[in-house]
Amino acid sequence: MGAAVSNAQLSLREWQREALDRWIAADRCAIVEAVTGTGKTTLGLAAAAxxxxxxxxxxxxxxGVDLVEQWYHAARRTLGTVRIGRRGHLHSDRFGDVDVLITTVQSAYRDNFEIPDGPTMCIADEVHRYGSDSFSRAxxxxxxxxxGLTATLERSDGGVEEKLLPFFGVAITGCDFRRARADGIIAPVRVMTVPVQFSAMEYSKYRQIESTLSSERWKLISEYGCRDEPFGLFLQDVQDLAKDGDYRASRSAGAYLHAFSARRELLASSQAKLKVLHNLGSVLTGAGRTLVFSETKTSAQTAADALATAGVYAESVSSSNTSDERARLLRRFSDGHVTALAAPKILDEGIDVPEADVGIIVAASSSRRQMIQRIGRIIRPKPDGRAASFIVLYIQGTIEDPARGAHESFLEQLTEIADQTLDVPAGDAVGQLANWLGQSMSEVESARAMPRVQALTAVIAGQDVVDPVRTGIVSDCMLAGGLHADLATFDLLLSCMSILSAQQIEVLLLRFGIDGGPTHSVREAAKALGLAPRAVVRIEDEALGRLENQDVLPILDRLSRIDEPDEELGLSPLKMPTRIQ
Structure with missing residues (x-):
């Protein structure tokens, strides 16, 4: 066994030291609860050391495999020269060759999974996941x-009481939101709840769905033996009946599950919520990163589209994406190329998400655990001490209305650590968020007038874009250079573009015809490069913006104003294009 780092060498927060001592005092068998963003992994590595x-x-x-990689790299940084291996997906290390093995539960619960003969410590991350009959076999x-490590020791079935606590013994409160705020581990928090109304058509549909849910629930409990409470067990029984019940029971269960999904989609995709989200986009274009939480893949995509039509570089991410696609989106989010990510449950846990300044909850989960995970994605401390801003959109008079007790425990935990909590009419939400983020309304209005707003709106509506995404000196010079430049001017344009990435250059060459070929529309360029049209808009906008803010701008400005040969630069005059209005 290699030389392991000692706990004395690890930098532990006060709560981590206390939790580690309590775990040792419990004969090294316990579950520690600590909210997302406070350092559960570091505690686990201290226990491993x-x-x-x-x-x-x-x-x-x-x-999941994403967490295998996160734990592996964290362990490599932390645990000295001990041998560390991985199991699952593309990795098949075994304990015979390593001192620490990081594995997916999908591998660990199998009967043929090898456990060493000697003393072995088990660290179960996201331990609430392992209360099922299958995963508990691990x-x-x-x-x-x-x-065991978890943000919230909670399940909708009896898995905590029946599987987890008998195995681990006790649960230790490591760090809740109040402790994290008091210790300065998390950022200051501001909360804005924004009520909206269903349209008449949406409300009618909602009432029909509620009627179906009520009647089918009564039938499933009274006639087909589904358990009434807790709701998680009722839903489990319904799902079992849908698969294995007789014809009538299966039909009733299917009707309930269909209505349940339809209500979730209706609440998440209401036109009023999308309108508020679109309006907030005018503020978010000048903000940092934003996470939008929804409940379904469809509603996450419509949320991303609503922000994009306001000029925000927004994308959706879901379980439909491969792990490589998710990693690529998260890298773009981290480096600022994508400034808003909309997601259903996939970002709730198990994925290392870059810090964000604003969290918008378009559809709140009924699970307190999932909501606490979502809070943790936003409240990580910011380098300059700025606050985290939460916006919760809800439809009045429905199951998500706080006045009817919706999300009471979640909102209570959030508001008790908030420096400011406001219930704001939909029409005032933009002004309030702008105020929080230090923006003036004139800046917001300028954001609404950006050319890329029209371009993104067009491509999302399925239309094409011919004109440049940005107007001004750079785009005019690029277009004129592509259409009319001589060889010397063409070389100079390429020299100016050398500050750009290869992908940015590719987009500009196609869009402006700088290489002597024809100009391409956004969709034509997207097809040629294998990109989505909204990605072409983003890349073009970023490239032109970078040229506007570099030392090359004076050269491009001079080129754009040449109406006769320039002997100093050795250039022929450029004929500037007539812009389509």
């Missing part, structure tokens, strides 16, 4: 030491 220092091997169980009695 403790075990390795005593000659105990460590198995880390995680719910929690073997042969593990001599056990640490």
């Amino acid at each position: 403790d075990a390795l220092g005593r000659g105990v091997r460590v198995l880390v169980i995680v719910p 929690l073997r009695t042969s593990f001599s030491e056990r640490l």
